[in-house]
Amino acid sequence: MSRMIQSVRWPLALSILMLGGMASALAQTDSPVCAQEAREQAQRLLDFHVGGDDRIFIDPEVVEKAPLRNPANPKQSFQVLEVRGMILKGQYRMRLIYYRFEDSCVLMGQEILEYASL
CATH class of the missing domain: 1.20.5 (Single alpha-helices involved in coiled-coils or other helix-helix interfaces)
Structure with missing residues (x-):
């Protein structure tokens, strides 16, 4: 046995x-589709936002958020990808909004928010 x-x-x-x-x-x-594009765009967005600095760090993790409806065509939706970044002590959340067209990721919008206690 x-x-x-x-x-x-x-x-x-x-x-x-x-x-x-x-x-x-x-x-x-x-990782979400368009993740690599989102990381690259987040680097450019944070660089633009802080006026160019070589100490920018972009977190490699990309998180897919709930899709966003296209305001011009409710039958379409956009992919929303969230990327975090930092420079010195400043922390940032960036959301990149993409439309998936065949094998392409078309950037439709972006937002950046600095974490701060005011």
């Missing part, structure tokens, strides 16, 4: 390890 239990444990343990490895690989590559 114990040999039978041991023979079942190995395939089960191996299956669990394989599933865990596949899940972590998917999580690492699961």
